[in-house]
């Protein structure tokens with residue numbers, strides 16, 4: 001990780017597996033923070049380099065100086081030494097680990113695994129778990145899984161609904177959701 005200055009805040013997307021939306025959210029968070037006038041930097045530790053490619057194509061979103069206020073970090077959905085190093089490197093930084101999960105029994109179990117890894121590296125207090133890809137914000141399942149997980153980790157009130165426009169330029173609904181989360185947890 002690069003040297004942190006006093007004002008930098010890291011937002012790290014981390015999960016037990018792939019396919020939960022880490023790279024998608026890395027991109028959308030970058031767009032939204034930029035839209036809000038924030039100076040941002042991106043880092044991609046996933047060998048697939050999805051976010052890194054996005055950074056290349058959308059370089060205007062990212063600063064090249066050492067002046068970033070927010071650092072968006074995408075990671076690989078696996079238990080790698082790199083992920084352990086990232087967790088350890090964040091122990092004394094202003095950092096938020098965003099753990100995305102879908103409101104299903106399988107994801108619930110997997111989420112407990114990443115919880116234990118974050119705990120083992122002393123950064124669980126910097127983690128916020130958030131539902132991604134639910135059909136509706138107010139579904140019974142969403143409420144149930146938020147409550148169950150909320151007994152053991154911090155869970156965001158905001159959720160990210162399954163929407164077509166997450167794959168491309170965000171529409172107003174996507175922007176609204178991301179913005180709501182950022183105001184709840186980051187800004």
Ligand SMILES: Nc1ncnc2c1ncn2[C@@H]1O[C@H](COP(=O)(O)OP(=O)(O)O)[C@@H](O)[C@H]1O
Pocket residue numbers: 015017018019020021022023024025077132133160161162163164166167
């Ligand atoms: N809220 C959402 N609504 C619709 N599609 C989503 C949402 N979040 C993620 N996706 C889609 O899910 C797939 C996997 O997301 P991705 O960001 O690549 O996951 P990860 O980086 O965790 O492996 C992508 O096709 C992405 O567009």
Ligand SMILES: [Mg+2]
Pocket residue numbers: 018019022023024046048050075
């Ligand atoms: Mg990814």
